[in-house]
Amino acid sequence: MTTMMIPSIPRKGMIMSKKIPMRQCVGCGEMKAKKEMLRVIKTAEEEILLDTTGKKNGRGAYICPNPECLQKAARNRGLERSLKTAVPKDILDTLMKEMENR
């Protein structure tokens, strides 16, 4: 006689649908869904880019698509701290434009 083993799926109490990747905004510090945020990356060549595809390689910093967050990030140097390098002003301008277009 063999005992039927029913594979048990661990349940953690709550009904979790898909796990949404969350990232912290460098401006307001809130955790939000990664796909809702803008990503700024530093490439291996130390280049700072706005990554609109979310697929580029590099060290990333995330920010809400909200001009207020951009202002906060500019004030508290959140982007610089996250990317560990100076962020050129034109990147901030590009981000601002991106936010206005949303």
Ligand SMILES: [Zn+2]
């Ligand atoms: Zn934010």
